[in-house]
Amino acid sequence: MDFFNQLSPSTQIIVLFVAIAVLFLAVFSNSKNNKSKLYNRKGRSFRDNYYKRKKEEE
Secondary structure, rough: OOHHHHHOOOHHHHHHHHHHHHHHHHHHHHHHHHHHHHHHHHHHHHHHHHHHHHHHHH
16 A cells, blocks of 8 residues: 555556456456356256256166
């Protein structure tokens, strides 16, 4: 924290905005990945997959 306090106030604001932007991009990317995973699950049926695997084992 000592390093951050040594920066000028305008530099502190710039660093803060850059950090917020990086965090926003990380959350946005994670949200995009989670949505794609959910959409891929939507068309699947647990029951159908279960019976399909059971038949393959026999």
